[in-house]
Amino acid sequence: xxxxxxxxxxxxxxMNHCGVFVKAVRSSGLSLLPWGHGPWRGARSxxxxxxxxxxxxxxxxxxxxxxxxxxxxRLLTPRCKFWWERADLWPHSDPYWAxxxxxxxxxxxxxxxxxxxxxxKSVLDLGSGCGATxxxxxxxxxxxxxxxxxxxxxxxxxxxxxxxxxLNPFPILTKNILDLExxxxxxxxxGDMFYDEDLADSLHRWLKNxxxxxxxxxxxxxxxxxxxxxxxxxxxxxxxxEYSLPEPTRQENNGLTTSTVWDFQP
Numbered sequence: 001x002x003x004x005x006x007x008x009x010x011x012x013x014x015m016n017h018c019g020v021f022v023k024a025v026r027s028s029g030l031s032l033l034p035w036g037h038g039p040w041r042g043a044r045s046x047x048x049x050x051x052x053x054x055x056x057x058x059x060x061x062x063x064x065x066x067x068x069x070x071x072x073x074r075l076l077t078p079r080c081k082f083w084w085e086r087a088d089l090w091p092h093s094d095p096y097w098a099x100x101x102x103x104x105x106x107x108x109x110x111x112x113x114x115x116x117x118x119x120x121k122s123v124l125d126l127g128s129g130c131g132a133t134x135x136x137x138x139x140x141x142x143x144x145x146x147x148x149x150x151x152x153x154x155x156x157x158x159x160x161x162x163x164x165x166x167l168n169p170f171p172i173l174t175k176n177i178l179d180l181e182x183x184x185x186x187x188x189x190x191g192d193m194f195y196d197e198d199l200a201d202s203l204h205r206w207l208k209n210x211x212x213x214x215x216x217x218x219x220x221x222x223x224x225x226x227x228x229x230x231x232x233x234x235x236x237x238x239x240x241x242e243y244s245l246p247e248p249t250r251q252e253n254n255g256l257t258t259s260t261v262w263d264f265q266p
Contacts (some may be wrong), residue, residue: 052156055153055160058080060075060080061073061074062075062077064248065248066248067106067109067243067245067246067249068105071136071139072161073100073130073161075098075099076095082095093153096129096154097129097131097153097157098130099129099252100130100249101129101191101223102253102256103192103222104133104192105132106223106261107136107219109136111133112139115141119141120141121142121144121187122142122143122144122145123137124177124185125148125189126148126188126190127149127190128154128158129154130158131161134147134158135161135165137189139165142187146170147171147172147173148173149174150176158172178202182209182210182213184216186216187219188219189218189219189220189221190221191220192223192225194225195225195228197231200228204231204232207264218264219263220261220264221259221260222262223253237262237263241261242258243260243261244257244258
């Protein structure tokens with residue numbers, strides 16, 4: 001299946017592969033909002049048996065090729081049939097959750113290497129995807145975690161990924177948290193979320209409100225997407241650490257070589 005010019009022109013770092021994998025790298029921006037269809041809930045309630053079986057059949061458990069070999073995840077890999085299948089045969093919403101994005105890898109690596117950042121603290125993982133950063137926070141001793149994602153299927157994948165890592169699943173929010181009354185969190189983490197200008201503006205406003213209302217620390221992971229590098233939030237960031245990406249992640253991201261964790265200081 002040829003990569004369409006539409007998504008190729010819009011996606012900041014298009015991947016090299018065909019089939020349904022293309023769906024996971026389209027940057028469709030605010031068309032993905034509102035975030036999901038249900039309330040914050042216990043993660044186990046998300047595990048519909050048929051969907052669980054579908055995810056287990058069509059993803060591979062792996063801990064290789066990323067910055068965090070400590071974390072096992074169910075992902076789309078070249079050994080999965082839908083990596084190569086025609087995208088229109090994938091029966092659900094675009095599987096962004098099935099890719100371990102570079103910004104999330106950097107955040108997860110940082111939390112694992114610096115557990116004092118989260119130990120005993122409440123952590124909100126915004127746009128959690130596969131759940132790796134929330135899992136890293138849990139492994140590092142966070143006292144309370146909420147994972148959020150636009151796709152209820154991501155909630156199921158996160159639950160499976162928690163179990164893969166011998167963790168009790170944490171709560172998952174499937175509503176648009178940007179539209180809800182702000183709760184108090186010690187730390188908010190978000191990776192790979194600045195892929196669309198309008199979404200970036202909304203996130204910037206929301207994160208500033210969190211910082212000034214609750215003095216919440218905000219850590220952002222990003223591999224250098226143009227929408228992030230060119231956004232006004234750059235004037236309010238402090239570089240925490242930059243990681244060299246493993247070769248498999250570089251290949252999947254057209255040679256992208258690094259990913260950075262930033263501290264948001266408005």
